Amino acid sequence: MGRVIAVAQHKGGTGKTTTCISLGASLCDMGKSVLIVDLDPQASLTLSMGINPLEVERSVHEVLVDPNVTVKSTIVTRPTICFSVVPSHVDLAMAESELAGRIGRERALQKKLAPVKDDYDYILIDCPPTLGVLVVNALTAADSVLIPIQCEPLTLYGVKHLLQVINLIREDVNPNLSIEGVLRTMFDRRTKLSQEVSESISQTFGDLVFSTIIYRHIKFAEGPIHELPINFYASKSVGAEEYRNLAKELVARESEKAR
């Protein structure tokens, strides 16, 4: 049975999309089958993989609002990308109002993912930087949530709000939701501030923090130009290696928990 991991963080620009793409590709390198759901109306992940959201026949938007559309019917695969993608569309921004008033609206994604869960080892959900119905759907469908934290103080406020939502989700709809881990991202070696924030994150989150740190690399920003994960266009770069280490750490943690 596949493991659904929501990559979520209230603050934007903390590396959610980069983490989904790079971690997804690294897990593929380890022989795992991966599906990534782009749940962000900005469709950054979709665009980064060279998929034009305006040209896709069906997107995650239809999956959520149309009972007849399955996840399978939206999956896009490319020979240049090792994982499968459920693309996003700008119409997803209207999902909040479209799903309003519907009974069980928080379970829309969970129900649609259930038939494909066994087809993949990992399903990663790239969440938008909000705490609305889309993120609630992701957290309801997920087995765990991976929280990327940019090593800057403001990010911590976003984490607080996210944790509040996680606790509510656990109480009401998904008691099994766990925190997969906290990933320190965009660590700037040049600044003392990054080091301080990183240490505070370690002290606050304890064992939840991944030992792997993702440093700030310009190579990540080149992804949308190449329309490939960093593992493909800069396989030997430090950034690619960091995400490979993260993938190994994630898989190792799961094996330990399973024992």
Added chain:
Amino acid sequence: MNLKKPAKGVADLNILKDIRGLLSTPPQEKTGDSKEQASEATEAQAELTKLRAQLKALEEQAKAQKAELAKLKAENSELAAKLKTLIEAKPVPLPAAKEPVNTVNSREIEQLEARIEELGESLVKMDELLRMKAQELLNRIARVFNEAGQSDVSIEFRKGARDLELAENMAHFLRVLLD
């Protein structure tokens, strides 16, 4: 005056305390009662969805039957008008070789009368069926609202069902009178 800024680091941020508090909040254990309530709520939701679907199907059925009724009424009027025209028409002298006009007219009149009678019967049946369906629909809607705790709305629908019955009875009485 030399104002010294208080030394404050990232570790002193209050937000970290809030985060620690949230991390230490254990997931609430659901009691047996609340689990039952949750499952009851899910069942009720499923039942409500099913009733809504039935309601929609009945509405569509009623709409289709209304359309059929209107079509039959129109056909009935058309044939009645034709019959009236034929009855009022003066006989036209025809050559000996052809059948007399009166015979042709009588046969056509008989056929039309039979058709009118047939349509009249269908009309009555359609009327009754439509009335029963509409009443059933209104009572079901009333029951749904009653179950949902909106008894004042359900009363309105029940009134509607009764008014519909009264109107249909009046229509039937008028029809008999005119006949």
